[in-house]
Amino acid sequence: MNPVKVGIAGLGTVGSGTVNILRSNADEIARRVGRPIEIAHIGARRDNPACDTRGIRVSRDVMDVARDPQIDIVVELIGGTTTARELVLAAIANGKHVVTANKALIAEHGNEIFSAAHAKGVDVAFEAAVAGGVPILKALGEGLAANRIKWVAGIINGTGNFILTEMRDKGRDFADVLKEAQALGYAEADPTFDVEGIDAAHKLTILASIAFGIPLQFSRVYTEGISRLTREDIAAAEQFGYRIKHLGIAKDTGNGIELRVHPTLIPQEVLLASVNGVMNAVMVDGDAVGPTLFYGAGAGAGPTGSAVVADIIEMGRSLTIDHELRVPYLGFHTDVLSDHPVLPIDGVVCPFYIRLLVQDRTGVLADITRILSQHRISIEAMFQKDVDDDQPVPIMLMTHSVLERDINDALAEIAALDTVLGDIVRIRVELLKA
Numbered sequence: 001m002n003p004v005k006v007g008i009a010g011l012g013t014v015g016s017g018t019v020n021i022l023r024s025n026a027d028e029i030a031r032r033v034g035r036p037i038e039i040a041h042i043g044a045r046r047d048n049p050a051c052d053t054r055g056i057r058v059s060r061d062v063m064d065v066a067r068d069p070q071i072d073i074v075v076e077l078i079g080g081t082t083t084a085r086e087l088v089l090a091a092i093a094n095g096k097h098v099v100t101a102n103k104a105l106i107a108e109h110g111n112e113i114f115s116a117a118h119a120k121g122v123d124v125a126f127e128a129a130v131a132g133g134v135p136i137l138k139a140l141g142e143g144l145a146a147n148r149i150k151w152v153a154g155i156i157n158g159t160g161n162f163i164l165t166e167m168r169d170k171g172r173d174f175a176d177v178l179k180e181a182q183a184l185g186y187a188e189a190d191p192t193f194d195v196e197g198i199d200a201a202h203k204l205t206i207l208a209s210i211a212f213g214i215p216l217q218f219s220r221v222y223t224e225g226i227s228r229l230t231r232e233d234i235a236a237a238e239q240f241g242y243r244i245k246h247l248g249i250a251k252d253t254g255n256g257i258e259l260r261v262h263p264t265l266i267p268q269e270v271l272l273a274s275v276n277g278v279m280n281a282v283m284v285d286g287d288a289v290g291p292t293l294f295y296g297a298g299a300g301a302g303p304t305g306s307a308v309v310a311d312i313i314e315m316g317r318s319l320t321i322d323h324e325l326r327v328p329y330l331g332f333h334t335d336v337l338s339d340h341p342v343l344p345i346d347g348v349v350c351p352f353y354i355r356l357l358v359q360d361r362t363g364v365l366a367d368i369t370r371i372l373s374q375h376r377i378s379i380e381a382m383f384q385k386d387v388d389d390d391q392p393v394p395i396m397l398m399t400h401s402v403l404e405r406d407i408n409d410a411l412a413e414i415a416a417l418d419t420v421l422g423d424i425v426r427i428r429v430e431l432l433k434a
Ligand code: HSE
Pocket: 132, 156, 157, 158, 159, 160, 186, 187, 188, 194, 199, 298, 299
């Protein structure tokens, strides 16, 4: 049988991982596809000692791969959204199928890319873009395709999870752990993408589109990072029976879709709370299946290469099938994507954790609880730290479910009290009940 001819653009960590898997598992992969997969062309500005490219044509201009007439599938692993976008659109224009691991590219330019691919009758697959080696996109678009998805909640940035785990387990400071994550190679080239939630927002955009059949809407994701979290809040959450995780949450409320990335208190007993270090996990609640959990490595040459190669295998199997009959790019056919609105963040309803610093004076607590009750906010639990006389007192409290707009109004009034000092910390809570 003729081999499927693959061109790989980019030979960094994921590119070299992909080449190594395609080579070391070539026989097993050929048995799965029904024909061999041949790496016919690599485009890379420089070699990578982590992989052997002997016998493969290598070009220094990545665009050569998109132009090579013998290539069936172009694999974009260069990252970024400028050259990567040009390369992908050029490959599509030349009638090639595309596999990419590029979450920013799909989240920000996916609608344009799919429309070009649809017009040309070619396929685009991007399993590696979300949660690395965890096959969550195939799970949502195929394995759970029978369901109306109610919500998806995931730890989808390994660097952020590593930082939070170290802060909690070892009482380390944020900046110190971030440096280690960078040295270990987990963090994005620009680590603000990890710690300010942009990387997670890219991934959540993709998850939500495949879960609910909506167009990609990266600019509508509410995004809050972990850089302002303190060890004090992490410890206080534990005292209330919760753990702080940086979650991406996509929820179909019936009135619209919530798309949000932010630090979140989750009950210690839910499985997601035990996902530590750089590991990723995504929980999905479907109306027929109930709660499901997908766990694994979210980054690295092997795990991400595993997802890239899985896409190549799937495409290799279906190269001769008419494009309209393959799994749609976003799991739902492009012409029936829904226009469900994405809801504003102040319309979210959830419990809150609140920490504030107050003067130790009679009536301070009464003022705070009065304002909360005037805004119909009910307190679930509260504790006050014992401090030396005349020192400001930290108060931590958990509310019952409340509309975010109401808590904002209440906290603005509380912050205006003379007895309340400094900024008030507030962190959303998710019970993750299916
Ligand atoms: N920087 C990302 C993470 C890598 O930490 O999860 C994979 O997208």
